[in-house]
Amino acid sequence: MSQLEAGMVRSGMAAPQAQGKEGSPWTGLWAVVGKEMADHLTSIRMLILELLVVLTAAGTVYAALQTLRSTVGQDRFLFLRLFTTAREPLPAFVGFLGLLVPLIAIALAFDSVNGEFNRRTLSRVLAQPIYRDALLMGKFLASFFTLALVLTVIWLLIIGMGVIGLGLPPGGEEVGRMLWFLVATIFYGGIWLAVALLFSILFRQPATAALGSIAVWLFFTIFWGILAQLLARTLRPIRYGFVEEVLAQARLELALSRISPNTLYTEATIGLLSPSVRSFGIILPEQLQGILLGTPLPLTQSLLLIWPQLTGLIAATLLLFALGYVLFQRQEIRA
Amino acid sequence: MVRRVLAFSAILALLALWTGSPGAVLAQEPAPEGAPQALTVFSRYPSQITELGKSVTYPLEIRTGVPQVVRLSLDGLPEGWEATFRSGSRVLQAVYADPGEKASVDLRIKPPNDADSGTYTFTVVARGDGESSRFPIELIIKDRLPPSLSWEIDLPTLRGTPNSTFRYSATLRNEGDEEVEVSLVADAPPGFLVTFKSVGKDVTSIPVDANGSERLDIEVRPFEQIEAGRYEIRVVAQGGETQAELGLVAEVTGQPDLNITTPDGRLSAQAYVGQETPLKILVQNRGSAPALGVDLSATEPSGWTVEFDPKTIDQLPAGEQQEVEVKIRPADKAVAGDYMLTLRATPEQGSSESVEFRITVLTSTLWGVVGILLIAIAVGVVALAVVQFGRR
Numbered sequence: 001m002s003q004l005e006a007g008m009v010r011s012g013m014a015a016p017q018a019q020g021k022e023g024s025p026w027t028g029l030w031a032v033v034g035k036e037m038a039d040h041l042t043s044i045r046m047l048i049l050e051l052l053v054v055l056t057a058a059g060t061v062y063a064a065l066q067t068l069r070s071t072v073g074q075d076r077f078l079f080l081r082l083f084t085t086a087r088e089p090l091p092a093f094v095g096f097l098g099l100l101v102p103l104i105a106i107a108l109a110f111d112s113v114n115g116e117f118n119r120r121t122l123s124r125v126l127a128q129p130i131y132r133d134a135l136l137m138g139k140f141l142a143s144f145f146t147l148a149l150v151l152t153v154i155w156l157l158i159i160g161m162g163v164i165g166l167g168l169p170p171g172g173e174e175v176g177r178m179l180w181f182l183v184a185t186i187f188y189g190g191i192w193l194a195v196a197l198l199f200s201i202l203f204r205q206p207a208t209a210a211l212g213s214i215a216v217w218l219f220f221t222i223f224w225g226i227l228a229q230l231l232a233r234t235l236r237p238i239r240y241g242f243v244e245e246v247l248a249q250a251r252l253e254l255a256l257s258r259i260s261p262n263t264l265y266t267e268a269t270i271g272l273l274s275p276s277v278r279s280f281g282i283i284l285p286e287q288l289q290g291i292l293l294g295t296p297l298p299l300t301q302s303l304l305l306i307w308p309q310l311t312g313l314i315a316a317t318l319l320l321f322a323l324g325y326v327l328f329q330r331q332e333i334r335a
Numbered sequence: 336m337v338r339r340v341l342a343f344s345a346i347l348a349l350l351a352l353w354t355g356s357p358g359a360v361l362a363q364e365p366a367p368e369g370a371p372q373a374l375t376v377f378s379r380y381p382s383q384i385t386e387l388g389k390s391v392t393y394p395l396e397i398r399t400g401v402p403q404v405v406r407l408s409l410d411g412l413p414e415g416w417e418a419t420f421r422s423g424s425r426v427l428q429a430v431y432a433d434p435g436e437k438a439s440v441d442l443r444i445k446p447p448n449d450a451d452s453g454t455y456t457f458t459v460v461a462r463g464d465g466e467s468s469r470f471p472i473e474l475i476i477k478d479r480l481p482p483s484l485s486w487e488i489d490l491p492t493l494r495g496t497p498n499s500t501f502r503y504s505a506t507l508r509n510e511g512d513e514e515v516e517v518s519l520v521a522d523a524p525p526g527f528l529v530t531f532k533s534v535g536k537d538v539t540s541i542p543v544d545a546n547g548s549e550r551l552d553i554e555v556r557p558f559e560q561i562e563a564g565r566y567e568i569r570v571v572a573q574g575g576e577t578q579a580e581l582g583l584v585a586e587v588t589g590q591p592d593l594n595i596t597t598p599d600g601r602l603s604a605q606a607y608v609g610q611e612t613p614l615k616i617l618v619q620n621r622g623s624a625p626a627l628g629v630d631l632s633a634t635e636p637s638g639w640t641v642e643f644d645p646k647t648i649d650q651l652p653a654g655e656q657q658e659v660e661v662k663i664r665p666a667d668k669a670v671a672g673d674y675m676l677t678l679r680a681t682p683e684q685g686s687s688e689s690v691e692f693r694i695t696v697l698t699s700t701l702w703g704v705v706g707i708l709l710i711a712i713a714v715g716v717v718a719l720a721v722v723q724f725g726r727r
Contacts, residue, residue, distance in 0.1 A: 025725040133725045278672045287666070290636030292673040292693065301671045304698050311706030318713035322720045329724035 028130035032138025033145065040108060040146040049104050050150055056096045057154045058161070063087035065165040076296065079170040080177060080273045082162045093158070094269050097185060098262060099221075104150065105192035106213040108143040111206035112197060113328065118206070122333055136328050140197055140321055147189045155182050173275075176299050181272045184306070187313040188265040192217065194320030201328045220260040228256035250282050261316060264309040271306035279305070372400030372434055374468045376407075376461035378442070382473035386512065387452070390445035393472055395420075395459060397440065399432040403463045407440065410458040410469075415447040418457070432463070444474060452478045482511030484543070484572050484579035492584040497563075497623060501555040501585045507572050509543040516542050517574035521553070524566050527585070528556045543574065555585050563589030563623050589624025589653070593680045593688035598658075603693040609667040610699070614692075618648060618680050619656040626651040628683040631659060636674055638666025651682075663694060671698045 040046050064085035068078065075081060086092040113136070116122035125135060159178065163169060170178070195216055199209035232253035238245045257263045267280050275296030297305070375398040385391045397405055406429045409418045420427045421441045432438045442459060459470045487506040495501055509515055518540040521529035531538050532552040543549050555568055568583040596602070596617050606612035620626045629648040633641035642662040651657055661678065674694045681687035 023726070025721055131726045133721060279670045283670060284668075286637045287668060287670055290634075290639075290674045290676065291670070292675055295673040297672055298695070298697075300700075301697055304700065304703055305671065307703050307706045311709050315709045315713040318710070318717055322713070322717045325717065326720050326724055329720075 025131045025133035026137065027134060028128065029134040029138050029141070032130065032135055033142045036112075036139055036142030037146055040142060041149075045107055046146070046150075049100075049107055053100055053104065053150065053154055054157065056100060057093060057158055060086075060090050060093040060096060061158050061161050061165075063090050064093065065161070068166070076171070077174055077177070077275055078166060078168070079159070079162050079174045080275070082158060082166075083178075083181070083269075084273050094273065097269075098265060101147075101151070101185060101189045102192040102217045102221075105143070105147055105189040106196045106210065106217065108146060109140070109193045109196035110200055110210040110213050112139045112143065113200040114204050114206050114209055115200070117204060117333070126333070132329060132333075133325070136197075136325055140193065140324075143193050143197070144186075144190055147193060148186045151182060151185055151189065173299050177272050177275070177302070180299075180303060180310075181269060184265065184268040184272065184310055184313060187310070187317055188261060188268075190317035191261045191313060191320060194317050194324060198320060198324040198327070201324050201331065220262050224260040224262075225257060228253050228259075231256055247282060254281065258309075258312070261313060264312050268306040268309040268313070271302050271309070275299075275302060277302075277305070372398055374399045374403070374405065374432070374461060374463040374466045376405075376459055376468045376470045378459070378470065378472060381471070382475070384475045384477055385446070386477055387446070387450065387479045388448050390417075390443050391474055393442040393444070393459075395440045395442050395470075397430060397432045397438040397461055397468075398434075399438075399463060400434050401464070402431070402433045404429050405432045405438070406462045407442075408460045408462075409442070409444075410460055411455075412444075412457060413450075413455070416450075417443075417445040419443050442472070446474070446476060450476055452476045480510070480512040482509055482513050482515040482545075482575050482577050484509055484515070484517060484574055484577050486570075486572065486579050486581040487548075488581060488583075491582065492586060494586040494588060496590045497557050497561045497587055498590065501557075501583075503553040503555070503583055505551050505553055505570075505581060506548050507541070507543055507551055507579070508548040509545060509574075511577070512545050513575075514542055514545050514547075515574035515577070516540055517549075517572045519551070520571045520573065522569040522571065523555065524568070526558050526561045527566065527568065528558065529568060529570070530554045530556075553583065555583065557585070557587055561587055561623070563587055590622050591620050591624050591626030591651070591653070591682050591685045592622030593626055593629065593651075593682060593685075594619040594621055595678055595680055595688055595690040602690060603695065604663070605695045605697055606663050606665050608665050608669050608671070608696060608698050611662050611664045614661045614663055616659050616661055616678065617656050618651065618659055620651045620653055622685070623653055624685075625653055626682040626685065630681045630683075632679050632681065633661075634677040634679070634689075635663075636666065636669070636676075638668065639676075640664045641676070641678075648680075665694070665696045669696050671696050 061082055064082050064087060067085050067087045068081055083093050086095065113122075116125065126132060155178070159170065192213070196209065196213040199212040200206065203209045203212060232249050236245065236249040236252045238249060258267075270277050271280070276294050278291075278297060303310075376395055378393045378395050380393060383391050383393065395407075399405065407420050407427065412418050419442075420430075421443055422430070422439070427440060430438045430440055444457070446455075453476060455474045455476065457472050457474070459472060461468045461470075485508045487508060488503060490503065493501045493503065507517060509517075519531045519538070521531075523529045530553075531541075532554060533541055533549060538551075541549055541551070553570060557566075564587055566585045566587060568585060570581040570583060572579045572581070596619065598615055598617060604612065604614050618629060618631070626648070627650055629651055631643040631646060631648070633643075635641045640662075641664075644660045644662070648657055648659070663676065665674070672695070674696055676692040676694050677689050678692060679687055679689040
């Protein structure tokens with residue numbers, strides 16, 4: 001045990017009593033963010049992931065462009081279709097994003113804390129005059145910014161391809177919708193980032209943390225839909241076949257499925273990129289009376305429609321981070 | 336008994352007088368019994384009436400006491416007239432007469448086309464061997480009636496709206512003895528279109544048989560926006576030198592023509608879910624009569640309420656407009672987006688007018704605030720965690 005570590009132990013022991021809670025907990029935050037981002041952006045791992053995403057983006061958008069050129073004549077929201085148009089055998093770009101964003105996020109954060117432990121660098125870092133708060137927050141923000149950077153670059157790449165391929169600039173409302181779509185995508189990644197960070201705090205082995213994160217992701221992607229259906233059938237069984245029973249079951253299933261961030265993200269994407277979508281809930285025939293189908297909603301209305309989903313994504317990111325933060329603060333790190 | 340004998344002899348005397356009189360006229364007493372039959376020519380129909388341009392046939396009979404050839408001729412035939420003796424298709428000048436049977440010959444007289452009307456007398460002369468017989472015949476050429484047209488109509492006055500077609504059923508009668516080609520002319524006030532129809536076809540002239548009639552449908556169609564009032568239409572049928580006039584009356588009743596619009600002409604509006612949104616509409620009367628008791632109603636999606644102020648416009652004179660405030664309240668559970676709302680103005684008389692409004696339903700931003708609150712709580716949780724566990 002070096003002198004440095006001894007000093008750290010002393011300070012760690014003394015901190016609650018002697019130092020009290022003084023100074024900002026975020027001192028040195030931006031230094032951590034900068035260093036971590038530099039690490040991320042130069043790592044081979046990120047390079048591979050970025051290449052993967054860029055290839056996917058280029059492929060799907062190229063395919064979408066081909067389809068758009070041959071089929072669509074006039075559309076007010078041509079640019080939005082770049083993201084949502086699928087061409088066999090490729091799914092649409094948003095479909096790929098639903099898979100790739102969690103992957104990038106997990107890859108960015110699954111070893112952020114336990115990796116430091118294993119390299120025995122955590123104590124050294126904390127020997128510097130920064131709080132754990134700043135370290136964890138810095139790590140999270142660095143991953144978050146890296147993710148945002150990657151996604152923004154891809155987003156710009158797609159718009160650029162669209163401008164070249166379609167030969168016209170996007171309209172104001174299209175830009176607004178695409179921006180909000182970017183925000184939703186970043187926070188969807190934020191959730192998985194927070195999950196991976198949480199697991200990297202919980203488990204000492206990075207492999208365990210990665211597996212745990214991927215397990216959670218797989219659970220929500222594949223099993224949660226089935227489980228929501230089963231739960232809805234069990235909790236709200238259809239005994240007599242009344243409409244009310246069917247409705248109650250469908251509502252419960254919908255509510256349960258919205259626990260999954262995948263559902264929230266999918267709905268947010270649909271609401272933003274398909275302006276004619278008006279509701280995600282169950283629409284009764286009486287609500288359809290007199291309705292003009294196929295007319296686009298104004299952006300503010302689309303935003304209001306997906307606002308619960310969007311705020312849910314943001315709040316879930318924050319709460320998961322808070323959970324990880326509390327766990328990290330209470331952890332013994334001197335081992 | 337004596338009286339009966341007297342009465343009988345009186346009847347006999349009368350009979351003798353009656354049968355004897357034509358004999359006196361003919362001046363050709365049949366030969367007394369026993370004596371040989373003298374040459375006699377006569378016709379059962381010695382006086383005939385004909386029309387101009389038509390020939391007449393007199394059946395002649397010739398009786399004779401001795402067999403002989405009888406030459407026939409006609410005296411007193413004016414210039415230009417034609418007279419032929421015929422038997423079947425043969426044209427004759429003489430006939431062989433036998434005492435046993437009578438000889439029949441037809442005399443055909445054809446007056447010229449320009450012959451005057453009046454009574455013409457001719458004498459048929461039959462010449463045999465040393466004896467002859469004369470028989471006067473008479474031909475009366477009747478005056479031909481000139482064409483004379485007249486109209487007959489049961490309902491000369493019709494009533495209708497500016498949009499309706501006034502259909503008059505009239506009969507055109509030709510009381511003359513000649514067929515006539517009648518041209519039809521209508522004299523209508525400006526703004527009316529008059530067409531004549533015969534058996535469903537548009538006609539401008541029509542032939543009418545002598546003493547015949549033709550049924551005609553006279554259709555009078557006002558152009559749009561003709562003012563209410565009484566319009567007289569004169570229909571003239573002209574054929575040859577005669578013409579007939581028919582006076583028709585079209586009573587055009589005024590009709591309100593409603594129109595719904597907004598002060599700025601936009602037929603779209605925005606409304607928030609569950610909130611009453613006022614909308615100003617204009618009810619206009621572009622018709623020719625005042626609209627009475629205009630009732631305003633709406634066909635709204637279920638759960639919506641649409642109120643009009645005023646609900647009923649008592650009177651809207653022609654050419655005027657009135658502003659009506661409509662309060663639209665979309666259903667509480669309405670999904671955001673565009674809806675069709677049909678507003679309708681129905682006058683007591685006349686057709687109703689409806690207009691479709693496009694209502695963009697907006698959801699309240701209240702839920703947006705709730706979402707922000709959710710994020711604020713999450714931030715609060717982080718802040719709380721920092722306060723509780725921070726700075727380690």
